[in-house]
Amino acid sequence: MKWSQTLIPTLREAPADAEIASHKLLLRAGLIRKLAGGVYSFLPLGLRALRKVEQIVREEMNRAGAIEVLLPALQPPEIWQQSGRYETASAVLFKAKDNANREWVLSATAEEVITTIAAGEINSYRQLPKNFYQISVKFRDEIRPRFGLMRAREFIMKDAYSFDVTDDAAQITYQKMYDAYAKIFARCGLKAFAVEADTGVIGGKFSHEFMIPAETGENEVVFCESCGYAANIEKATSGIPKTATREIGAAIEKFATPGVVTIEALSKAPYSVPANRQIKTLIYIADGKPVIVLIRGDDQLNEAKFAGKIGTTVFRPATAEEINLFLGAHPGNLGAINMQYEHLSGEIQQTFLDVRKSQAWDNCKIFADERLRGANEMTTGANEDGFHLRNVSIERDIKVTDWFDLRIVTAGEPCAKCGKQLKIRRAIEVGHVFKLGTKYSEAFNAAYLDESGNRKPCVMGCYGIGVTRTLQAVIEQCNDKDGIIWPLSVAPYQICITPLNVDVNNEAMKLAEKFYAELTSRGVDVILDDRDERPGVKFKDADLVGFPIRIALGEKSLAKGEVEIKPRGGALQAVKIDNAVEAAMTLLKS
RNA sequence: CGGAGCGUAGCUCAGCCUGGUAGAGCACUUGGUUUGGGACCAAGACGCCGCAGGUUCAAAUCCUGUCGCUCCGACCA
Numbered sequence: 001m002k003w004s005q006t007l008i009p010t011l012r013e014a015p016a017d018a019e020i021a022s023h024k025l026l027l028r029a030g031l032i033r034k035l036a037g038g039v040y041s042f043l044p045l046g047l048r049a050l051r052k053v054e055q056i057v058r059e060e061m062n063r064a065g066a067i068e069v070l071l072p073a074l075q076p077p078e079i080w081q082q083s084g085r086y087e088t089a090s091a092v093l094f095k096a097k098d099n100a101n102r103e104w105v106l107s108a109t110a111e112e113v114i115t116t117i118a119a120g121e122i123n124s125y126r127q128l129p130k131n132f133y134q135i136s137v138k139f140r141d142e143i144r145p146r147f148g149l150m151r152a153r154e155f156i157m158k159d160a161y162s163f164d165v166t167d168d169a170a171q172i173t174y175q176k177m178y179d180a181y182a183k184i185f186a187r188c189g190l191k192a193f194a195v196e197a198d199t200g201v202i203g204g205k206f207s208h209e210f211m212i213p214a215e216t217g218e219n220e221v222v223f224c225e226s227c228g229y230a231a232n233i234e235k236a237t238s239g240i241p242k243t244a245t246r247e248i249g250a251a252i253e254k255f256a257t258p259g260v261v262t263i264e265a266l267s268k269a270p271y272s273v274p275a276n277r278q279i280k281t282l283i284y285i286a287d288g289k290p291v292i293v294l295i296r297g298d299d300q301l302n303e304a305k306f307a308g309k310i311g312t313t314v315f316r317p318a319t320a321e322e323i324n325l326f327l328g329a330h331p332g333n334l335g336a337i338n339m340q341y342e343h344l345s346g347e348i349q350q351t352f353l354d355v356r357k358s359q360a361w362d363n364c365k366i367f368a369d370e371r372l373r374g375a376n377e378m379t380t381g382a383n384e385d386g387f388h389l390r391n392v393s394i395e396r397d398i399k400v401t402d403w404f405d406l407r408i409v410t411a412g413e414p415c416a417k418c419g420k421q422l423k424i425r426r427a428i429e430v431g432h433v434f435k436l437g438t439k440y441s442e443a444f445n446a447a448y449l450d451e452s453g454n455r456k457p458c459v460m461g462c463y464g465i466g467v468t469r470t471l472q473a474v475i476e477q478c479n480d481k482d483g484i485i486w487p488l489s490v491a492p493y494q495i496c497i498t499p500l501n502v503d504v505n506n507e508a509m510k511l512a513e514k515f516y517a518e519l520t521s522r523g524v525d526v527i528l529d530d531r532d533e534r535p536g537v538k539f540k541d542a543d544l545v546g547f548p549i550r551i552a553l554g555e556k557s558l559a560k561g562e563v564e565i566k567p568r569g570g571a572l573q574a575v576k577i578d579n580a581v582e583a584a585m586t587l588l589k590s
Numbered sequence: 591c592g593g594a595g596c597g598u599a600g601c602u603c604a605g606c607c608u609g610g611u612a613g614a615g616c617a618c619u620u621g622g623u624u625u626g627g628g629a630c631c632a633a634g635a636c637g638c639c640g641c642a643g644g645u646u647c648a649a650a651u652c653c654u655g656u657c658g659c660u661c662c663g664a665c666c667a
Contacts, residue, residue: 012616012628013602017660037659092665109667143591143665150667157667209667218666303664316591316664432667466667500626536627543627554626564626 001493003529006044010541020216022476023148025484029545031492038145038153045545046471048492048525050156053471054135056187056489057158064180066131066160071113073137075105079112083443094139094153106139111440111462114161118446118458125165125450128458129173133160135467147216149468150428158465163441163458165450170459174435177463181210181431184465188474189487192430195221196231198304199434210431210465212473217428222409226420234304237405238413238422243276243296243375250391252337258386261332263297266379266388274298279372279380279392281334283323286315290326292336294368294398296375299407309367309404327383335380335389336366336398365401368394373403430470436460484546485569488588493527495519495584496547500535500554508553511563511577515551518581524588543568549587551580 007030014024017034026032031046042050058068080086080093086105094106107113114132122130138157145153160177164170178194185192190212197209209232211221222236223229231237260266263280266273278297283290284306291310295301307315324330372378376393394400411424441447441457450456471490478485488494497519499512509530516528527547529538535554542550552564563580566572567587575583 009600009617010628011601015601016596016603019661034659138667140666144661144663146661151665155667159667429667464667469667534625534627534629536625536629539627541628552626556626 001527003527003531006527008045008541008545009043010544018148020147020150020476021479022216022472023150025475025479025544026148026472029484032149034148036153038142038151040149040152040154045492049474049486049490050468050471052490052492053188053467053474054156054158057135057184057465057467060180060184060187061133061158061160064131064176066133066162066177066180068134069114069132070134070136071107071110073107073139075107075110075113077103077105079116079444080105083112083115083440085112092140092142094141107136108138108140109157109462109464110134110159111161111436111460112444115440115444115446115460118161118163118441119444122163122446122448122458125448128448129162129164129169131160131162131173131177133158133463146218147472149472151218152468155469156467158467160463162461162463163446164461165448165456165459167437167459170435170437170461174433174461177433177461178208181433181463181465185210185212185430185470187489188470189489190430190470190474190477193230195223195427196235197432198232198234198308207432207434209429210433211427212430212477213425214428214473214476215426216476217426219427219429220424221427222411222422222424224415224418224420224422227415227418229415229417229422233409233424234302236409236422237416238409239416239419240371240409240413242371242373243378245374246377252389252391252397254382254384254387254389256386257333257388260386260388261330267297271388273379273388273390277378279335279375279378279394281336281381283318283326283331283334284315285318285322286310290318290322290364291315292364292366293406294336294366294372294394294400295407296369296371299369299371301369301406302408305404305406306367309402309406329381329383329385333381333383333385333387335383335392336400337380337383337389337392366399367402367404367406368398368400369406370403371407428469428473428476429466430473431463431465433463434461436462479546480569482540483544486546486548488548491525491546491548493525493547494588495524495526495549495551496542496545497526497528498535498538498542498550498552499528499530500538500552502530502532508555508558511558512553515553515581515584519584522581522585524585549584551584 009030011028014028018024018027030043032040032042034040077086093108096104135158137154139154142151142153145151162173164173192210192212194208194210197207199207220233222231222233263275263278266278267275275298276296280295280297282293282301284293293301320331327334372394378392379388379390380392382389413422415422438457438459441460446458447455448458474490475484497512497515499508501508503509512528516526519526546568548568550566557564557574561577562574563577564572565575565583
């Protein structure tokens with residue numbers, strides 16, 4: 001390709017709405033342009049890099065035995081209702097209406113579609129296993145699109161769906177995908193690692209996410225350098241000790257704490273109740289009903305874990321007004337003990353009772369973090385502004401509905417497996433593999449007949465790679481002050497030939513054309529910078545775009561019978577003209 | 591959706607406080623001088639100052655509303 005014939009609109013300055021390095025570089029190097037928030041056009045250079053990532057994904061998926069299909073982006077809402085995700089995933093689904101006012105769902109993912117196909121076309125164990133994948137545009141109504149392609153409303157995803165006869169067989173497929181993913185990211189030049197992950201709305205038994213370490217990543221990963229344990233913080237657990245049990249002491253005692261509404265304030269004199277001897281009482285409204293969550297004063301609630309336990313993602317913290325109405329006190333004075341209303345007077349008490357009834361408050365569930373199990377001599381709010389209770393024994397005084405691990409792990413806690421200190425780092429999620437089980441196959445009746453003629457649901461898995469996100473992750477991981485440093489495997493062009501004089505009669509240009517023809521015939525992706533620009537502009541642009549190898553032809557070196565070959569980020573080497581093509585090929589292979 | 595900020599030329603931004611009819615740099619066009627790391631000179635073209643109301647003799651500037659964008663939080667590949 002000749003530079004002058006394509007479109008590579010490089011920018012000296014990054015547009016103001018780009019925040020992180022990779023987003024700025026995508027724009028500055030002329031790979032993408034924004035059409036609207038979270039919606040981007042791919043320009044020629046960006047598309048070339050994207051196609052390379054796609055091709056790597058395709059090759060490894062094929063190698064792992066998956067077969068490519070293409071499923072519709074326009075999907076009838078009925079199938080989403082059938083799986084139940086029309087409600088549970090409602091927040092991210094784009095919906096459109098046709099001219100007959102019929103509703104459609106834009107594909108956010110395709111479990112429903114593929115399972116419909118499996119239900120219709122797979123009848124026998126002889127047809128299994130099958131693993132279908134596609135690389136296609138996905139739509140998600142992200143609450144907050146961010147960082148260019150990292151979190152977009154429209155993006156390209158590789159999604160795969162496997163169907164197996166048994167759980168054991170599904171495990172083998174899962175492992176194949178896991179291995180394929182490791183290869184894919186390695187081939188893209190990425191340092192990826194897998195972590196245990198939360199399954200979220202998709203559901204299923206367990207999953208791993210593939211992460212790219214990056215300060216700008218939106219995920220926090222807990223990991224142990226000693227034994228290799230690694231998990232998304234949403235899922236991570238640690239071996240932190242439970243609350244020390246003490247003698248069950250005296251009866252509960254109410255004491256005045258005027259104006260004290262934080263854990264910290266209560267931990268100071270004159271109260272001096274250590275945070276680890278306090279019970280934090282949080283009120284959430286989940287599916288319209290109140291839920292009480294108890295965790296230790298020095299811990300934080302992990303909302304992802306909480307969501308997993310209560311089985312809905314539709315929840316929010318209760319407002320101060322709601323809490324006051326329900327419990328008769330404001331945040332900072334709450335406890336799961338005195339959920340009474342005797343202290344309220346007449347009319348207010350009636351309102352209180354009505355609210356409780358309407359909100360099913362009397363059946364309000366109390367979930368407590370495991371770390372509080374058996375705790376006593378604890379302090380918590382008295383449900384009366386300005387008062388707390390001490391000598392609280394959880395098992396004795398609070399009717400806990402259920403105990404769960406609900407806390408957020410923090411750095412430095414002991415690893416649950418080996419006891420060494422856990423660390424936390426930020427990362428970008430580029431892939432996710434799920435073991436689904438039979439959730440979708442049962443909902444869509446995707447079943448097969450086994451050897452004995454028994455009808456059984458297929459055991460499913462699903463596997464996603466954010467292709468456009470992966471592309472940006474490559475840039476986020478591979479750049480310097482001058483621009484992108486493409487790994488050879490995904491570079492839009494592998495070699496940029498830069499003649500410093502582009503007059504067709506000039507020796508530099510003639511030679512450039514000759515190299516271009518030779519390298520192209522050898523299957524190398526080459527771009528020839530035939531613009532009549534000053535050398536500085538060409539060099540700066542080549543560095544910005546980040547071609548792995550640049551071959552410069554200028555008077556100075558040509559006079560010595562040489563050309564200059566410079567790997568991006570490596571040392572410049574002078575090579576005899578006749579050896580230049582071979583030298584470049586050698587560099588490509590190394 | 592809650593909190594914060596920003597919408598002026600293709601890009602980066604000034605002007606707004608204190609109202610008087612549109613600016614700079616880069617990019618673009620033409621001519622010239624340059625030519626190994628984002629050149630210089632000259633001349634040009636490019637603006638519904640996000641949109642809609644309002645105040646005013648007069649609005650980019652003040653007021654109200656609205657839309658869009660960015661950042662922090664919840665969501666995700």
